[in-house]
Amino acid sequence: MAAKIIPVALFDAVVFGATGDLTLRKLLPALYWRFRDGQMPDGARVIGAARSDLDDDAFRNRAAQALAAHVPDAARDAPTVARFLAALSYVRLDAAQPDGGWDALAGMLDPSRVRMFYLATAPDLYGRICRNIAAAGLVSAESRVVLEKPIGHDLASAQAINDQVGAVFAEAQTYRIDHYLGKETVQNLLALRFANAIFERLWNADVVDHVQITVSETVGLEGRGAYYDGAGALRDMVQNHLLQLLCLTAMEPPGSLDADRVRDEKLKVLRALRPMTAERVATHTVRGQYEAGAIDGQSVPGYLADLGGGRRSTTETFVALKTEVRSWRWAGVPFYLRTGKRLPHKVSEIVVQFRAVPLSLFGASGGADPLEPNRLVIRLQPEEGMQLAMMTKEPGPGGLRLLPTALDISFEQAFGIRYPDAYERLLMDTVRGNPTLFMRRDEVEAAWAWAEPILDVWTTRGDPPRPYAAGSWGPSAAIGLIERDGRTWHEGG
Numbered sequence: 001m002a003a004k005i006i007p008v009a010l011f012d013a014v015v016f017g018a019t020g021d022l023t024l025r026k027l028l029p030a031l032y033w034r035f036r037d038g039q040m041p042d043g044a045r046v047i048g049a050a051r052s053d054l055d056d057d058a059f060r061n062r063a064a065q066a067l068a069a070h071v072p073d074a075a076r077d078a079p080t081v082a083r084f085l086a087a088l089s090y091v092r093l094d095a096a097q098p099d100g101g102w103d104a105l106a107g108m109l110d111p112s113r114v115r116m117f118y119l120a121t122a123p124d125l126y127g128r129i130c131r132n133i134a135a136a137g138l139v140s141a142e143s144r145v146v147l148e149k150p151i152g153h154d155l156a157s158a159q160a161i162n163d164q165v166g167a168v169f170a171e172a173q174t175y176r177i178d179h180y181l182g183k184e185t186v187q188n189l190l191a192l193r194f195a196n197a198i199f200e201r202l203w204n205a206d207v208v209d210h211v212q213i214t215v216s217e218t219v220g221l222e223g224r225g226a227y228y229d230g231a232g233a234l235r236d237m238v239q240n241h242l243l244q245l246l247c248l249t250a251m252e253p254p255g256s257l258d259a260d261r262v263r264d265e266k267l268k269v270l271r272a273l274r275p276m277t278a279e280r281v282a283t284h285t286v287r288g289q290y291e292a293g294a295i296d297g298q299s300v301p302g303y304l305a306d307l308g309g310g311r312r313s314t315t316e317t318f319v320a321l322k323t324e325v326r327s328w329r330w331a332g333v334p335f336y337l338r339t340g341k342r343l344p345h346k347v348s349e350i351v352v353q354f355r356a357v358p359l360s361l362f363g364a365s366g367g368a369d370p371l372e373p374n375r376l377v378i379r380l381q382p383e384e385g386m387q388l389a390m391m392t393k394e395p396g397p398g399g400l401r402l403l404p405t406a407l408d409i410s411f412e413q414a415f416g417i418r419y420p421d422a423y424e425r426l427l428m429d430t431v432r433g434n435p436t437l438f439m440r441r442d443e444v445e446a447a448w449a450w451a452e453p454i455l456d457v458w459t460t461r462g463d464p465p466r467p468y469a470a471g472s473w474g475p476s477a478a479i480g481l482i483e484r485d486g487r488t489w490h491e492g493g
Ligand code: BG6
Pocket: 217, 236, 348
């Protein structure tokens, strides 16, 4: 089935941090796919800006290598790649400095186009870069600025960045990326909930026992030790990606799919999260750090060895926690969240566990007893899809024996098309001026306001993270966190 492609308006995209990992690994491949599918109009330009002394050709060479590494051969025919590379140019610019070379960039921009400034740089430069963009007179009415997470490392630093960016760009021009919101299945969650009458009727504390959100990764530091060791899993994953998934799962139906209506509802969820007191942090959160182990039969080093240089660190690479959304819909329903590096499988999923039937009729006739309650698994990656676990009768004579079976939708099989990377969607939404899948300032700050006490209590208590072997599902305390409530993690990987 061919996807319908609607070209976007003519644009100039300026990417600051053009020689960095994010640009090469994610942004250029994403732009290439959109170009290849005919969504990037002829004449649209991508201007790489960085401090390295490169010219257009040298930048295009780097881009070509990045495409070779991150786009499958079958999608890289030489004429298309050559046409895409011709749309790239490079400007040498120290964006943190007011006299860093802005005139050259100014001379390249076309005032009649949508203008995107993508800040693929360290967040502590966002304020300065925006100030310099303004001082160089580059903010047009059709300009947008795109900021990568993390926005700050706590509430105060997030507010400071938002103030600095906000002094130059209006909120409507500011696109804060949480790339999880660009994942197809995350958008499908909106479709599941609000385009199907049956689920919304079941989406509440009367019917739902609890919700689990797992984002597990097999990778370790991937050369990002300098950033990651200062951040840790709570800042890197929970404060943004996992909370956004929680919001989309728990929010009330918005009045419309208008960006602000959706974001208003997510904000209400963030503000309704039960505050993390010192006591709750001690009993409802688990932090871990991986040690050497094995994944898929390959031995992998521990975190400290990955970090290198004989460094010591108490940064967490794993978090599990239990929280609650204090609303009439969700009162008393625990939300269990966990994420970690060097776990056995890469899997991101939301599990909605329904309550058990009030009375089992089947135990006496030799069936499975206890019955397994229904469970809806929304799988974001890999193998995007949804499964509804149900009890059915095992075929054949000999009584009513029951078996758990699944109604299973695999999106790839159902639609037979490639799943676009989240950045493809988000970059084009930025050009279109659609901020629905981006985080608004108040959301980012509400997420920090909830997460910061956890970080503070961890720091005050000074407990080291609990060790776990690479290739395991985290410290045993994470299993204890859910099992002491009589529940278990869904091991779907
Ligand atoms: C990023 C984190 O935001 O998300 C990384 O900084 C993490 O540490 C990545 O590996 C995971 O993204 P994905 O799309 O591979 O699940």
